[in-house]
Amino acid sequence: MNVLINLFSNYNIVGAFVVNIELTLWSALFSLILGVLLVTMRISPVSSLRAFASGYVELFKNMPLTIIMVFMVLGVFGQLKFQFSNNFDTNFFWLATAGLSLYTAAFVCESLRSGINTVPLGQSEAARSLGLNFVQSASQIILPQAFRGAVAPLGNTFIALLKNSTVAAAASVATESSSLMSTMIEDNANAIIAIFLIFAFGYVILIIPIGLLTTWLSNKLAVRR
Amino acid sequence: MMSAAVSTPTMPQQPRRRKKNVSASVLFDEPGPRAKRKIAVANTIGILVFVALVVLVLMRLHNPPQGQNQLSAALWKPAVSGDAWINFYLPGLLGTLKASVAAVIGSVIFGIIFGIGRLVPTRIVRAICSVIVEFCRAVPVLMFMIFFWRWFSSMGISDQAAFYAVVLGLILYNGSVIAELVRSGVGNLPKGQREAATALGMSPLRSLLSVEVPQAVIAMLPAAVTQLVVVLKDTALGSIIVYAELLQESRRLGSSYFNILQTLVIATIIYFIICWLLSKFAEWLPKRMQRRTTGDAQTEPLAPIAILDASNRSQIAVAKESEELPFGGAPLQHHVRYQGSNAAIQDWQHVEYVQGYDFMHPETQIDMRSLQIPDFIKPIIPGLDSDKRKDD
Numbered sequence: 274m275n276v277l278i279n280l281f282s283n284y285n286i287v288g289a290f291v292v293n294i295e296l297t298l299w300s301a302l303f304s305l306i307l308g309v310l311l312v313t314m315r316i317s318p319v320s321s322l323r324a325f326a327s328g329y330v331e332l333f334k335n336m337p338l339t340i341i342m343v344f345m346v347l348g349v350f351g352q353l354k355f356q357f358s359n360n361f362d363t364n365f366f367w368l369a370t371a372g373l374s375l376y377t378a379a380f381v382c383e384s385l386r387s388g389i390n391t392v393p394l395g396q397s398e399a400a401r402s403l404g405l406n407f408v409q410s411a412s413q414i415i416l417p418q419a420f421r422g423a424v425a426p427l428g429n430t431f432i433a434l435l436k437n438s439t440v441a442a443a444a445s446v447a448t449e450s451s452s453l454m455s456t457m458i459e460d461n462a463n464a465i466i467a468i469f470l471i472f473a474f475g476y477v478i479l480i481i482p483i484g485l486l487t488t489w490l491s492n493k494l495a496v497r498r
Numbered sequence: 499m500m501s502a503a504v505s506t507p508t509m510p511q512q513p514r515r516r517k518k519n520v521s522a523s524v525l526f527d528e529p530g531p532r533a534k535r536k537i538a539v540a541n542t543i544g545i546l547v548f549v550a551l552v553v554l555v556l557m558r559l560h561n562p563p564q565g566q567n568q569l570s571a572a573l574w575k576p577a578v579s580g581d582a583w584i585n586f587y588l589p590g591l592l593g594t595l596k597a598s599v600a601a602v603i604g605s606v607i608f609g610i611i612f613g614i615g616r617l618v619p620t621r622i623v624r625a626i627c628s629v630i631v632e633f634c635r636a637v638p639v640l641m642f643m644i645f646f647w648r649w650f651s652s653m654g655i656s657d658q659a660a661f662y663a664v665v666l667g668l669i670l671y672n673g674s675v676i677a678e679l680v681r682s683g684v685g686n687l688p689k690g691q692r693e694a695a696t697a698l699g700m701s702p703l704r705s706l707l708s709v710e711v712p713q714a715v716i717a718m719l720p721a722a723v724t725q726l727v728v729v730l731k732d733t734a735l736g737s738i739i740v741y742a743e744l745l746q747e748s749r750r751l752g753s754s755y756f757n758i759l760q761t762l763v764i765a766t767i768i769y770f771i772i773c774w775l776l777s778k779f780a781e782w783l784p785k786r787m788q789r790r791t792t793g794d795a796q797t798e799p800l801a802p803i804a805i806l807d808a809s810n811r812s813q814i815a816v817a818k819e820s821e822e823l824p825f826g827g828a829p830l831q832h833h834v835r836y837q838g839s840n841a842a843i844q845d846w847q848h849v850e851y852v853q854g855y856d857f858m859h860p861e862t863q864i865d866m867r868s869l870q871i872p873d874f875i876k877p878i879i880p881g882l883d884s885d886k887r888k889d890d
Contacts, residue, residue, distance in 0.1 A: 318529065318533075318537050319537055319540040319541050319544055320537075320541060321540075321541045321544035321545045321548070322540070322541075322544045325544065325548055331774065332770065334773075334777075335727070335731075335769070335770045335773035335774045335777065336731070336766055336769055336770055336773070337731040337732070337733075337734035337735075337745070337769055338731070338734075339734035339735050339737060339738065339745060340734055340745055340762060340765060340766055340769065343737070343745065343749065343762065344759070344762050344766075347749070347752070347758040347759070347762070348758060348759035348762055351758065351759075352562065352568060352758065352759045353558055353559070353562045353568070353759070354562050354563045354564060355558075355562075436636075436637075436638040436639075437638070439638040439640045439641060440640060440735065440738075442640065442738055443735075443737070443738050450641075451638065451640045451641055451644055454641065454644060454645070455644050455648070458644070458645070458648045459648070462648070462652055465645070465648060465649055465652065469641070469645040472637075472641055473633070473636075473637045473641060476636050476637050476638060476641070477632075477633060477636040477637065480636045481636070
């Protein structure tokens with residue numbers, strides 16, 4: 274018990290989880306915007322946009338996240354001198370967010386596409402017969418229903434995103450949880466199992482409510498047909 | 499307007515075009531002359547924007563602020579030279595493949611043991627296996643890797659600590675995903691399989707081990723191959739705990755010539771090619787595997803989200819009851835009767851009841867998959883299959 278109290282008073286464990294949650298929320302926002310854009314391009318009648326979107330998805334689905342993170346810091350920042358802020362910590366945070374968003378957007382696009390498959394053919398035919406053009410029928414008929422059908426895969430994507438936010442360690446975000454765990458183990462080698470369990474259960478506690486919420490939402494929002 | 503429509507003599511091309519567009523998407527009508535022009539304009543703009551983006555990136559690479567030209571041969575040459583391949587990329591790739599193969603073998607063993615463990619009749623075994631699998635699925639892989647790495651190092655196996663940590667971390671996570679695949683595979687089998695086994699006098703455990711799990715494992719194989727892509731991608735996490743795999747080696751190479759950007763591009767291309775080939779293989783596999791199982795061979799391992807929900811039925815599967823892919827989208831991933839992997843198969847009647855399936859009168863329930871269109875109703879598509887039918 275004393276060990277635990279010591280650990281919690283000496284290290285900002287809650288703060289580390291907050292960094293991960295911040296990373297997750299910002300990346301979720303940006304990847305959602307990018308993912309909606311990509312899926313719209315992917316179902317559009319314009320073939321060059323379709324090709325671009327599917328190329329993007331294939332590329333990022335088949336690339337390790339770690340390499341994107343390393344690329345962000347050593348390539349984009351280190352060699353191209355592209356930076357978000359003069360403060361190192363803020364800069365690395367936003368570089369990691371950019372990497373996570375680019376990566377997750379591909380998976381958001383795939384989730385939404387499987388959501389679009391839940392929309393019956395008649396919906397788009399009805400929209401067309403009302404005289405709606407592609408943009409109107411996509412934004413008012415298809416995508417709203419697709420979102421409701423895609424709650425479960427989107428929830429999966431965001432759970433994966435929360436877990437992936439630990440990979441920000443590869444982008445030199447030193448305050449997030451996996452980096453802090455590494456430092457803590459280095460300093461208190463005898464309490465290694467206790468430290469691991471603290472962080473592991475932290476993630477279990479974060480992820481179970483998201484899973485429950487997703488299940489509840491996907492049942493509540495599903496369009497009964 | 500009129501002249502434009504009349505002056506395009508597209509009669510011979512029309513059938514080919516129409517067929518292509520209809521199969522690609524039905525979100526929009528067959529475009530008329532005006533829409534065709536609009537699409538052409540949008541196409542040009544799209545290509546121009548893409549080219550402009552590429553040019554911008556290349557300009558930035560050519561002339562970054564206070565930096566050297568990233569496109570110069572002096573930086574690219576060491577990244578693609580023979581020495582780089584022999585001393586860095588190939589040993590790195592070997593490290594990646596070694597860890598992936600060990601992790602895949604381990605996670606299949608782990609997955610089958612714990613997948614069966616979550617299905618056996620004994621409640622206590624089920625509970626223990628459930629807790630372990632759910633725990634391993636929730637904890638980030640990197641956490642496992644860092645923990646095992648530090649632990650093994652402190653135990654004194656320092657030379658191989660990183661390798662074992664990477665493999666063990668991957669086994670625990672991917673093994674728990676495979677355990678869920680085994681479980682959902684058994685849940686997706688037709689009920690007749692278990693009923694037939696029981697009728698032959700098998701005990702529930704016997705039926706599970708010799709009838710249901712073998713078929714579930716075959717149905718799961720394509721998804722397991724897709725999971726292989728995840729394993730391969732996740733070995734790159736090993737670079738954080740300095741395991742000598744492809745990413746780590748290309749970083750080392752890059753830091754000696756100050757061309758990390760270039761070496762990372764090469765590493766990305768290698769990863770992409772391997773992962774892409776594997777995912778294509780996984781897409782091709784279900785067709786072969788479907789012959790050997792009564793279950794549904796799935797491509798994508800859908801990690802179940804529903805914790806504590808007995809009837810985690812995918813709403814997508816509920817809404818999609820036909821094989822049609824309306825918007826040229828991803829193929830159907832689940833059987834119509836998909837129970838989700840958290841479904842308690844012991845309780846299928848209740849679950850079906852909750853879902854609105856009237857098991858007392860199965861003949862009134864339409865299963866779209868069993869609907870066969872009689873041959874004489876099928877339209878004859880010229881040039882496709884009419885010749886064959888004429889012979890009959």
